[in-house]
Amino acid sequence: MIRPQKNMNAHQRSPAENTQSKSPLANKANHPLAPAHSRKTPLWIQHLLHWFSVHQRTMPWRDDPSPYKVWVSEIMLQQTRVTAVIPYFERFLGQFPTVQSLADAPLEKVLKAWEGLGYYSRARNLHQTAKIIHFERNGHFPKTEAEWLALPGVGPYTAAAVASIACGQTAAAIDGNVMRVWSRLRGIREDISTPAWRNKARADLIRYARICNASLFNQAMMELGALVCLPRNPACVDCPIRNNCIAHRKRWTDIIPLRKKINPVPHRHEVVLLISSNKKVLMRQRPEKGLLAGLWKFPSQPLDKTHTSSSRAARALANSLHIPQTNKLQKHQRVEHAFTHFTQTLHVYRMELATAIKLPSPDWRWCSAHDLDTLPLSRSQRIIANEYNAEDERSS
DNA sequence: AAGACGGGGAC
DNA sequence: GTCCCAGTCTT
Incomplete structure (x- = not known):
């Protein structure tokens, strides 16, 4: 039987988060006593939903699937594993408990809360959408898949996930897990990255979502992909739907899903300067667009072929x-870092100035140790900042 | 259709 | 160390 979800009754939600749960449809699909499936539900879905009721992981947004919590969690879960998201989600909800508190917060606070999670445009879009919901929609969350899809940072997957899990809508949420589970289940030996594949899968999956509980069906498919139907060495012996799985029957699990070869990424070098003066260190805010937009960094410069060594490049940067x-x-540190489309070696140099230089433009700042802790940094810059602070601690 | 956009976990 | 993972937006 499906494990009853705690706190799913509408009256236990805060008024601000309760606006979408008044419709009969929402109550029907999210009601604790609603059946997960009817008698005409295919056997494989009954097996899947039962497996989910037993094996689903505890997640802080599953106790109370309000639109705000489900939306925030789904944005965080884009390209990111559940185990990585959970501590961020807990802190984020502590800091921004409602969509209003998020809408009222300065962007820099939101970016700081996002620090280390990656894909920072997600945080910018989350903040932008909070403003839209609070200021333009009077705090009312969207309800339908199409309404969610119109918001910044909400694409086809997230719209379907939030609409089904939080708003009781019928929608097929197709993430990487579902693409893998579905292509194996049906034995589809086609490239899963094409829009054509996705449209076909959505058309097929929506028929199944319609005849059971779309929220549970979507979550069960994703959970199966995350726990059992793994990319490598899937645990078919533990799979509740292995008897329906064409890839399992034909020993195709190692060739499905089909994916295009990923091109090797280039490696780049960069020099970084830790320029300190009077217990403060020089930093610069990145532009509003592009890589790590809006985050802060130490002065740096790509190490191109015109520089014969990193020390020459460091000197050239100091000259500029x-x-x-x-x-x-002084040579200080070497930090390796991997992005999606390139990898990077940071050559860090240290320089103590007798007198502070004039700041070139307003996006530069002399930062105290406290400033370093407060400003949003990327992972690699945080490693450098921590090392700098630790050294400062030792020398004082 | 292809590229930009982070970081972490499994091996 | 090396490979793998895979949503949304922009171009």
Whole structure:
């Protein structure tokens, strides 16, 4: 039997989060006593839903699937594993308990809460959407899949997931897990990355979502992909629907899903300067668009072929900041970092200035140790900042 | 249709 | 270390 979800009754939600649960449809699908499936539900779905009721993981947004919690969690879960998301989600909800508190917060606070989670445009879009919901929709969350889809940062997957899980809508949420489970189940030896494949899968899956509980069906498919139908070495012996699975029957699980070869990514080098003066260190905010938009970084410069060594590049960067040659550079640290489309080696140099230089533009700042802890940084910059603070701690 | 956009976990 | 993972937006 389906394990009853705690706190799913509408009256236990806060008024601000309760606006979408008044419709009969929402109550029907999310009601604790609603059946997960009817007698005409295919046997494989009954097996899947039973498996889910027993094996689903505890997640902080599953106790109370309000639109706000489900929306925030689904944005965080894009390209990110559940185990990585949970601590971020807990902190985020503590800091921004309602969509209003998120809408009222400055962007920098939101980016700071997102620090280390990656894909920072998600945080910017989340903040933007909170403003839309609070200021333009009077705090009313969307209800239908199409309404969700219109919001920044909400694509086809997230719209279907939130609409089904939080709003009781019938929709097929197709993430990487579902693509893998579905292509194996049906033995589809086609490239899963094409829009054509996705449209076909959605058309097929929506028929099944319609005849059971779409929220549970979507979550069960994703959970099966995350726990059993793994990319490598799937645990077919534990799979509740292995008898319906064409890939299992034909020993195709290692060739399905089919994916295009990923091109090797280039490696880049960059010099980074830790320029300190009077217990403060020089930092710069990144532009509003592009890589790690809006986050802060230490002064840096790509190490291209015109520089014969990292120390020469470091000196050239110091020169461009009009730092006198009398200030000596000291090799400090080397940090490796991987992005999706390139990998990077950061060559970090240290320089103590007798007198602070004039800041080139308003996006530069002299930062105290406290500033370093407060500003949003990418993972690699945080590693450098922590090392800098630790050294500062030792020397004082 | 292809590329930009982070970071973490499994091996 | 190396490979793998896979939503949304932009171009």
